[in-house]
Amino acid sequence: xNHMSRNTKGMIQLFILRLFAYLILIFLSVLCLxxxxxxxxNSTRSNAQLARGFSLVPEGNFLKNLVNAWNDSSxxxxxxxxxxLLIALSTAVLTTYFSALTAYGxxxxxxxxxxxxxxxxxxxxMIPPQVSALGFVQMMNKMNLTNNYIPLIIPGxxxxxxxxYMKQYMESVLPLEIIDAAxxxxxxxxxxxxxxxxxxxxPAIAVQMIFSFVSSWNNYFIPALLLDEAELKTVPxxxxxxxxxDYSKFDMGKVYMFILLSILPVIITYIFLSKSIIRGVxxxxxxx
Numbered sequence: 582x583n584h585m586s587r588n589t590k591g592m593i594q595l596f597i598l599r600l601f602a603y604l605i606l607i608f609l610s611v612l613c614l615x616x617x618x619x620x621x622x623n624s625t626r627s628n629a630q631l632a633r634g635f636s637l638v639p640e641g642n643f644l645k646n647l648v649n650a651w652n653d654s655s656x657x658x659x660x661x662x663x664x665x666l667l668i669a670l671s672t673a674v675l676t677t678y679f680s681a682l683t684a685y686g687x688x689x690x691x692x693x694x695x696x697x698x699x700x701x702x703x704x705x706x707m708i709p710p711q712v713s714a715l716g717f718v719q720m721m722n723k724m725n726l727t728n729n730y731i732p733l734i735i736p737g738x739x740x741x742x743x744x745x746y747m748k749q750y751m752e753s754v755l756p757l758e759i760i761d762a763a764x765x766x767x768x769x770x771x772x773x774x775x776x777x778x779x780x781x782x783x784p785a786i787a788v789q790m791i792f793s794f795v796s797s798w799n800n801y802f803i804p805a806l807l808l809d810e811a812e813l814k815t816v817p818x819x820x821x822x823x824x825x826x827d828y829s830k831f832d833m834g835k836v837y838m839f840i841l842l843s844i845l846p847v848i849i850t851y852i853f854l855s856k857s858i859i860r861g862v863x864x865x866x867x868x869x
Contacts, residue, residue, distance in 0.1 A: 623837040631833045646838040656819045657812070658839060665798055665816040666846060668730055672737035672797040673790045677747075679738045680789070681782055684747035685774055689760055699748075706741035711802065718806050728810045733803065743789050750785040751778075794850050798843075816843045 623631060624646055625639040651658055687699055721732045755778060763773040779786065801817035808814055814822075820843065823836050 620837060620841060624834070624841045626837075627834050628832045631837075642834055643838075646832075646834040647842075649832060650835045650838040650842065653823070653835065656814075656822055658819065658842065660812060661814055661816050661819045662842070662846070664730075664813060665843075668733050668804075668815065669794045669797040669846075671730075671734045673793040675734065676737040676740045676743050676793040677786050677789045680740050680743035681747045681751075681779065681786060682774060683744050684751050685778055687748060688751045688755065689757065702741045702744055705739075706745065714803065714806065717803070721807060727807050728813055729807070730813070732807055733797075733800075737793070737797070740793070743793065746789060747782065747785055750782065754781055791851055795847050798847055 619637075622637060622639050625641065625643040626636065627640065627642045627645070630636070630640055630642070683702075687695065717732070717736075718727075721727055721729075726732050759777060759781075760773060763777055768777075799817060800815075801821065804815050805818055805821070808818065820836070820839055823839060
């Protein structure tokens with residue numbers, strides 16, 4: 582009886598702990614989704630309705646706000662979203678590929694200065710981009726690369742944070758015996774990396790592509806310093822331009838609609854790549 586009583590008490594305690602954990606997760610999920618819901622609601626309200634204050638009930642101005650935002654004469658939303666999509670996709674692909682390639686070189690090869698190279702990359706990770714922004718912009722001016730997407734895409738190759746994540750993931754899932762076996766079979770290094778290592782790294786690549794895409798899509802600081810021409814501006818610059826418009830022409834409903842439109846590509850990217858993450862984690866658990 583005492584043994585059964587202890588088991589029952591332990592099960593009750595475990596149930597309470599799980600219930601508490603689930604309640605916290607539900608609360609955090611609702612908290613995160615609430616602000617997204619509020620943004621959707623605000624995109625259905627007119628400027629006058631927004632001026633009256635907070636509301637949880639949608640209004641009937643969604644299509645009007647969509648038309649006003651899409652046809653705004655001061656900005657070109659379709660072009661801005663296309664510009665941001667080009668930069669974000671290019672940066673995400675280059676960042677993840679070359680970071681994984683660098684991590685592969687550090688993980689697989691033993692060479693003199695390996696620890697120094699790793700330490701140097703980690704040291705670069707500690708430097709915030711704002712510190713080097715002035716020198717970077719001056720260098721781009723001297724190279725005549727302002728109003729150009731090259732300075733916004735190519736530097737993404739050097740991403741110490743992504744490299745560190747790839748390196749740690751590679752150490753946990755990529756045994757060196759696989760690389761040695763591929764070499765014995767006559768596979769060259771790039772073929773081995775592209776056909777053997779990258780499929781193994783698929784979950785990590787999917788995660789970092791999401792983060793890199795979102796970071797590049799939301800990047801305002803450097804593009805605002807380098808892009809002056811209207812047809813080259815990105816979504817964050819256009820949102821800031823809308824918010825700084827003449828107050829007599831200021832329309833918060835239009836601003837909320839533009840913000841809603843601006844996050845749709847991020848949500849779509851996450852939906853597609855999250856499937857790869859789930860498949861990768863499931864495959865790893867089955868193999869384990």
